[in-house]
Amino acid sequence: MADMTAQETAILDKLDRAMAADRQDAAQEWDKSKDAFDDMRQAMIEGDALLKAMIPYFTPPHPRPDIGIDGNIELGIVPFWAKHPDEIPYHKDIPHLITGFLKLLQKYDVIPEPTITEADYKQLHNAAVKGTAIGPDGTSWGINPFEQLDYRWLEAPINALLVKLDYGKYPFPTTPAHLHFSTDKTCFAVTGDWGTGAQDAKSVRKAAMDQHPDYLMHLGDVYYTGTPKHDEKRLFAGPGTEIAHLIDFWPKTDMKPGRSFTMNSNHEMYPGGWGLFADALSDTLFAHQNGCSYGLLENDDWQIFYLDSAYDSPDFLYMYGALTNDQITFVQDKAKPKKRKILMTHHTPFDVTGKVEQVKDGKSLLRDVGAAFGCLPDYWYFGHIHDGIVYAPKTVPKSKEGPAIPGTCHMRCAGHASMPYGAPWGLAKPGTHPPFKPADYIGGIDFIAGTPKGSDPAGLVKNGFMTFTLTGDQISEAFFDDDGKLTWSSELELV
Secondary structure, eight states: OOOOOHHHHHHHHHHHHHHHHHHHTTTSSOOTTHHHHHHHHHHHHHHHHHHHHHGGGGSTTOOOOOOOOOSOOTTTTHHHHHHOGGGSTTGGGOOHHHHHHHHHHHHTTOSOOOOOOHHHHHHHHHHHHHTOOBOTTSBBOOSSTTSTTOGGGGHHHHHHHHIIIIIOOOOOOOOOEEEEOOSSOEEEEEEOSOBTOSHHHHHHHHHHHHTOOSEEEEOOOBSSOOOOSOOTTSOOSSTTHHIIIIITTSOGGGSOTTOEEEOOOHHHHTTTTHHIIIIITTSGGGGGGTTOSOEEEEOSSEEEEEOOSSTTOSSTTOOSOOOOHHHHHHHHHHOOTTSEEEEEESSOSBOTTSOSBOEETTEEHHHHHHHHHSSOOSEEEEOSSSSEEEEOOEEEOOBTTBSOEEEEEEEEEEOOSSSOBBOOGGGBOTTOOSSOOGGGBOTTEEEEOOOBSSSOTTSBBOOEEEEEEEETTEEEEEEEETTSOEEEEOOOEEO
16 A cells, blocks of 8 residues: 555544544533444444345355345445455555544444354355345445445545534535426436446446437436545545546537436435535536526426435435425425426435335435325436336335325336446345346336346346436336347336
8 A cells, every 4th residue: 555645644633533522522412423423333233234144145046035125235344344454355455544444443433243254255255256246136246346345435434424523514505496398209318326437337328328318317326425626625535526427427518508417316425415516516517407406397298306315314324315395395386286297316215125115213205205296206216226127106005104195106216327236136036046037026016127247147237227208298218228228118108
């Protein structure tokens, strides 16, 4: 490793002082960072346990464990890595910022004991190298960039702690744009979790532009975190990604002015939204959004609301969606009963199965949307989960989470535009093995994007995107692989 840079030293010193102060003030009734450290520790415990249960799936014949899959595994490998730093892939190249952060977490007893053994890790690593270490939601536990054994993901909690303990979030803009589009045939390309800048993202970009969309919508996530350009007042790990992986990456020459939209996400909130609001939404590319992460596109038949489900997320890692009160009021004021509604958010209302409502500390994106619209929107497009999924028409009956929400919604996950992923075996029935057939999947799923990238059916699958086309009061939808191959479509139908 190279000598520690001044920026790395400054960030680690800032975190060390803040964590020390937190421990000194632990007896106080209220402590602004305690919940962040508790959330991190709990995420590590849950992620480690889920990863432990997943280990048997990583080797042939890939028996699908009968386990719940509603959980966050983003930090699941950290407890093992903290005890065995030499096992981290490419550990000789790790910057001091990452190793120093792990030492700080150990120093302040944030990291729990791992349940993953060295034998478990060997099995995981062998499968990771082969590309067959796939999680239940399709997450790839590989060793390459943007896969789960990439140590750069630790930039996320570093930046989130800097925001929590010092910088604060970018002030939330509340002057949303209300724009209009043609009643003639209009095509929208939808990409989610697109911000890697890697070759797969570039392939999706070309394939999407080959469809000649009238509008291009990004559902959010710029990696590793959507940081602003370098600023001595607010030092972040990995600065400048919002420009490098979104603004500079965007197909500007292919889109007419005013036809490009981008949204907020958990990865853009790790650095407090400073990159999204200060760099992306202030750029001429997205100037028509009025600096806001929410707004409305409307014609005579349709209303398309794009909303920010990340800014007011109730948890430290922004994994659960929620709406600000300003957005709920905006939808209530603008929604017209006689027009069909399309909603776009980064976060999902349910887990990957479409069955478990996502609720954290009493906050639920689904309930916020119900309060805003008074019913379910007709269509709901989201990312966050790195899959392409068409869910069967969804209703929300009364449950322990709340009352019934009127209406029927067509929900689609389009979060597969760039992140490495495999077939989400958590959607397959126990006892099934890849390659999964449509009959192998649980109920409520009409389509899963799962074209293998290679010869191993348990390995990675192709990235992709979706489109929807509005013609008068009719809608048609389609999913495409990153090579432009059509994989699913709906007939043009009157809704």
